[in-house]
Amino acid sequence: MDVRRLELLLALSRLGSMRAVAETLRVTTSTVSQQIAALAHEVGTPLLEPDGRRVRLTPAGQRLAGHAVDIVAAVEAARADLDPSSKPAGTVRVAAFHTAIRDTVLPVVQRLVAAHPDVRLEIQEQEPPEALTLLERDQVDLAVSYDYNLAPANVDPGLEITRLWxxxxxxxxxxxxxxxxxxxxxxxxxxxxxxxxxxxxxxxxxxxxxxxxxxxxxxxxxxxxxxxxxxxxxxxxxxxxxxxxxxxxxxxxxxxxxxxxxxxxxFRTYTLTRRGRGGWAPLALVQTLLEQQRRAPDAVSWT
CATH class of the missing domain: 3.40.190.10 (Periplasmic binding protein-like II)
Known part of the structure; x- marks a missing residue:
């Protein structure tokens, strides 16, 4: 099966419409439709069915989208594993909310400058909804988000979560x-x-x-x-x-x-990355440093 077609099917299962998939992945709606039709022909079973003026996944399409989570993640992991870099080097794009940037991310920047100058961060201040959108669109590599124990976030199975403070x-x-x-x-x-x-x-x-x-x-x-x-x-x-x-x-x-x-x-903070990306050396290093930078509640400056 074509991995790109699986990625489109997975995006459709998450976003709910071909138009949303096209806008998110910056392709045409007809491309989405054609590629999913080709995937249905490839697997030999309908993946979509009418739902008013829209379409929805058939039970088979839903099952295949579930498999696609693991397949896409495995491909990402394989790409990371075959990265020829012998040491972490590159730019890691981070989206995080204000307090996390100041108290958790900026100390990591200082440690990178001192010990890993070949790894740099590009930082965007974003609240969780915007950060997650950027992560889903592959416009950032890591999001620092938060939720509450009385209002837990519904984390997409295509993302990996690591608790911080x-x-x-x-x-x-x-x-x-x-x-x-x-x-x-x-x-x-x-x-x-x-x-x-x-x-x-x-x-x-x-x-x-x-x-x-x-x-x-x-x-x-x-x-x-x-x-x-x-x-x-x-x-x-x-x-x-x-x-x-x-x-x-x-x-x-x-x-x-x-x-x-x-x-x-x-109030609970955590990082999110796309499944399969964790093996990329610069991202793995940043993730490790963020975990080491966990702060006790009374050490966080809420200003």
Missing amino acids: QATWGLGVPSRSGRTSGTTAEVAAAFADSDWIVNSRHSGDEQVVRTIASLAGFEPRITHRADSLPLVRDMIVAGLGVALLPTGGLKAPGISLRRLRDPVPM
């Missing part, structure tokens, strides 16, 4: 608020009538807010959205609402942090 989060409220303590549900219930502030570029903390609110039996009134933690703090001080904040973060005047327990919201 994690940190506890609590509820940031105006310091003039009445004192509250107890379980997560009990603390959340005390602010059931408040406006809530969530991230504008990532849905994870909104899912956590909705989860803890459901434990307390109310629907949160999500009014404001902001991407910057300093801005979120300013909004809390201004009395615009309450929000999840890292417990190891900056102790801002005008804000009280309510600890949450049973359950404790955990």
